[in-house]
Amino acid sequence: MVEDKFNYHKVFFTLNTFNKPEEKISYLYKVKIEINRVIKCFTRKKFQPLRKYAVKNIFAEDGCDELTTFLKKVIGYYNLPFYGDRYISDDILKRHLNEEVIKYKNFLKIIDAEIEYWINKRDE
Structure with missing residues (x-):
C-alpha cells in the first residue's frame, strides 16, 4: 500500500488522538472513502498498458496518483542491478496490482x- 497515506499504524495513531467516538467514526469513514477510491482506480479497466501509468500522464484520465506511485515502485524494484535491464510485462504489473488490491481490501475490512x-461504543 502507499505508505504515506494508508499506513495502518498511522491511521490508528491518528484515531487515538480523537476524544469522541463521533470524531473517530468520521475519520474512519474518510479513510474508508479514500481506500474505496484507490481500489476503484486500481481495478478500473485500463485503456493503455500499465507501464504508461507509471509516468504522470495528463491524457490518462483513468489513472490516479496512488497507481502512478505504486507502479513506479514496482518498476523500480525490477530495475535493480541484480535483475539487469529486464522488461517488465503487463502480466507482472497486473499480478502486483492484484496483490495490492487484496491488501487494500483487507485493510478496508x-x-x-x-x-x-x-458505533457500538457510541450507542452504549
Missing part, C-alpha cells in the same frame, strides 16, 4: 470492523 466497534 479492518476499518469496517473498527467503525462497527466505535
